[in-house]
Amino acid sequence: MADIKLFNIKGDVKEYQSGTVTLEKELQTIIEQNMETFFGVTFLASEYRTTDGGRMDSIGIDENHCPVIFEYKRSIKDNVINQGLFYLNWLLDHKDSFKVLVIEKLGLAATDDIDWSMPRVVCIAGDFTKYDESAIKQMNRNITLIRYKKFGEDLLMFEQINENIAATMNDENNFTTIVKVKGGQKSFLERKNDASPEILTLYEDIRNYVLSLGDDITENQLKYYVAFKKIKNIVC
Numbered sequence: 001m002a003d004i005k006l007f008n009i010k011g012d013v014k015e016y017q018s019g020t021v022t023l024e025k026e027l028q029t030i031i032e033q034n035m036e037t038f039f040g041v042t043f044l045a046s047e048y049r050t051t052d053g054g055r056m057d058s059i060g061i062d063e064n065h066c067p068v069i070f071e072y073k074r075s076i077k078d079n080v081i082n083q084g085l086f087y088l089n090w091l092l093d094h095k096d097s098f099k100v101l102v103i104e105k106l107g108l109a110a111t112d113d114i115d116w117s118m119p120r121v122v123c124i125a126g127d128f129t130k131y132d133e134s135a136i137k138q139m140n141r142n143i144t145l146i147r148y149k150k151f152g153e154d155l156l157m158f159e160q161i162n163e164n165i166a167a168t169m170n171d172e173n174n175f176t177t178i179v180k181v182k183g184g185q186k187s188f189l190e191r192k193n194d195a196s197p198e199i200l201t202l203y204e205d206i207r208n209y210v211l212s213l214g215d216d217i218t219e220n221q222l223k224y225y226v227a228f229k230k231i232k233n234i235v236c
Contacts, residue, residue, distance in 0.1 A: 004018065006018070006155065016151035019149070019150055020126035020148070021150055028058060032046055035070075039232060040063040040232035040233060041061065042062075044060050044101050044102065045105070050094075052090065059101070061102065064115060064220065066118045067116070069087050069091065070122050071083055071121065073123060073124065073125030081143065084121035084122075092116075092119065102114060117221075120142035122146060124146045125146075125147060126148060127147060140166045165219070187224060188225050188226060
């Protein structure tokens with residue numbers, strides 16, 4: 001990636017020097033305190049311990065009510081992607097543990113909205129290798145690579161480098177079974193299958209337009225709707 005140049009043009013033009021944070025914990029703390037603003041994710045816990053002795057750096061639930069694990073790459077040699085996938089697999093095997101965490105932080109009612117169709121890992125680092133970017137394309141999991149840069153004392157930049165969208169996880173049931181449990185609300189796929197040709201044409205036109213707005217836009221098919229997002233949702 002070409003180096004990003006940032007200038008202050010008020011008065012004498014001055015270039016901000018880019019760099020990374022001195023301590024990775026500093027970055028983690030900033031993100032956890034502002035997770036919803038940065039990424040549309042409600043922060044739930046820091047250094048969340050798993051039953052096998054591991055610790056997820058940060059864990060939250062996003063604006064689509066899907067679990068999100070954050071892992072911070074502390075050096076170029078850290079295999080943070082594999083580590084994040086390990087924790088994601090653990091979480092999928094321990095959904096009750098996540099449910100308890102949501103109850104503790106957000107209340108019992110919030111557990112009704114948890115959506116396991118698109119759980120994901122967000123890896124944040126000062127930089128990634130070409131091998132990191134290639135690796136996530138081979139994995140059937142939802143993984144986002146975010147590069148950060150710090151400019152001076154006051155400016156922090158996030159850049160989405162790559163995002164891999166896996167097939168929707170149906171929680172070992174099909175969509176119809178899930179929606180019947182929740183009171184008969186139709187799933188997105190059911191609504192799409194029942195739609196008229198005119199509505200389908202309109203949907204495809206809108207979908208194509210949204211995707212044309214940038215190559216960093218991804219399409220996330222959830223149980224009840226589709227979310228088009230950059231780092232955060234832009235259209236649902």
